Amino acid sequence: MPVTPSRLERLRRLARRRCDALLITHLPNVLYLTGFRGSSGVVAVAPEAAALFVPALYRTQAREEAREVEVRVAPDPLRGVARWLWARRARSVAYEDLHLTLGQLELVRRELGGRAELVAGGRWVEVMRATKGPEEIARIRAAQALTARVFEEVLPLVRPGVLERDLAAEIDYRLRRHGGQKPAFDTIVASGPRAALPHGRAGGKRLGQNELVIFDLGVILSDYHSDMTRTVFLGDPPARVKRIYRAVQQALERARKAVRAGVPARAVDAAARRHLERQGLGRYFIHGTGHGLGLEIHEDPRVARTSDARLAAGNVITLEPGVYIPGWGGVRIEDVVVVGWRGARTLTPLSTELPCL
């Protein structure tokens, strides 16, 4: 995490009209702003100072990792932050309403004792995070490259009789051995009829001859996530498999061509969806076309029918159309692209052709 002095400063500027202090509880936002990677910590941002509160067990780690903030230790970091804000006489404090729970709000309200107004802060940090800088894009690119490499390494092991979960264990092991921090999410290996479950985790099923197998894998590398899906066929694919695969591949291509800074995200979703609809497969495409990724596996902007986001240069998004036919199986292909003014730049160094094993 390169923490430039400007992240906290940019946040202050974004929020200036709404509040005089901010309460940041969402851990990926804490990481983004301060560099602290622990599992418990809260940040307070006031006009002239910022503090990261952590429990004692993170004292040393926080002092090593955190930049641009004073590190303080408190048994309950949220209470510590609230008291810090009270002592600094903050009058209006913005909280992250997408993340703060009602229980947490109650605690903060009690500690502030009516001295400060609490206001819903929206998604300022999420908005900042959605636009990636060159260093962040380089990290996601490296994570995608590692992911593609592991997928290619594991392909020779993909054959009838192998357990889905053993392939997933193999993938996760290699993601780690090649330097990844950990898998970006539960690796999906879904074969045969299970490929009709978009989130079918790798289970105790063995791969069978003449089955489609969906692999969805990713890794966290230098704090940034990758995400990649490929579908393979075990055997000589029949016409229906070829036709559906081709339709999904073309839908991905349509989505990619629709990507450009300034375009509504839902137009990208529509490009993929319309193509599948024209092929008579629309009702089998049961999720959105993509999502942003970075310090989290799902972040802004969403690329879906109901998204009201507009793509911006520096957004990094997945494009992952799929077709899922209950009882039969499914196909999904997913690439990650960077949004630019002239179109999409792919970060996934791997062909989208159907591997037949």
Added chain:
Amino acid sequence: MPVTPSRLERLRRLARRRCDALLITHLPNVLYLTGFRGSSGVVAVAPEAAALFVPALYRTQAREEAREVEVRVAPDPLRGVARWLWARRARSVAYEDLHLTLGQLELVRRELGGRAELVAGGRWVEVMRATKGPEEIARIRAAQALTARVFEEVLPLVRPGVLERDLAAEIDYRLRRHGGQKPAFDTIVASGPRAALPHGRAGGKRLGQNELVIFDLGVILSDYHSDMTRTVFLGDPPARVKRIYRAVQQALERARKAVRAGVPARAVDAAARRHLERQGLGRYFIHGTGHGLGLEIHEDPRVARTSDARLAAGNVITLEPGVYIPGWGGVRIEDVVVVGWRGARTLTPLSTELPCL
């Protein structure tokens, strides 16, 4: 997950005086009540009916997994649930204030349009989950056994020159290959001075001769978590290492002896803490003595100085005293025990003696 008809029914009885319907958004609680394992789903519990709302991509999985509830599909499950409650004319709806965010509450409030009062529901499901049945205890015992087995398998690989993160990858791989769903948390391998970081993730450091190494590992097996810590020494331990190790081992023993149904959880913490204080090590024990575990890695009851819980028969808790000396290193030993009326029953089939490699 065995879902007995009584879980939903017991919840209704617990909540009857406070509300006529409940909104369950916390996924481990959704799993506990319905058996659904997906990453998006919300449950509504009304007096005569209960419904699980999931997005379309979980339609098939939810129908396969969920018991005792009607499965409904909605693009936004929370909105779907709110509309369902509106249609059923619920007058007072309890939400999980420890989990519901302010953004979610706002959405529910809009959908219910003033027809129902929204009340903070507290931790009913958490309270139910804290007391485990025999089947749940058997699952945690199996997960602990698998964890101990993997630790013993990996011990021969623990030697100077090995990368912390390679050992962690090896552990995670074996946890999976022996049937685990996934690691219960980021496996900790922290050596030398890094052992002074209680949550020091496995990193790019190589193990050195005459170093302490803390291993903290666990697995999810049949949905239930295990958690186990052992500290090893690479070489012939000097007197100070032996003395500190022995103090932590005795602190664990004191805590274990203090465990009994009806006892305040903080008395168990005090037993461990007092022992370390008497050894002059109190200020290096910088976290609580333990926590409940089950469908989550951290659940009720907390075993800490500030805990106001009272232990109950069927609680399953960790006991994990530790000593962390900045710049020098650390020692932690952790077992999992079941609380009974006559004391603690351990679920960790492994000696607490110091392995010297």
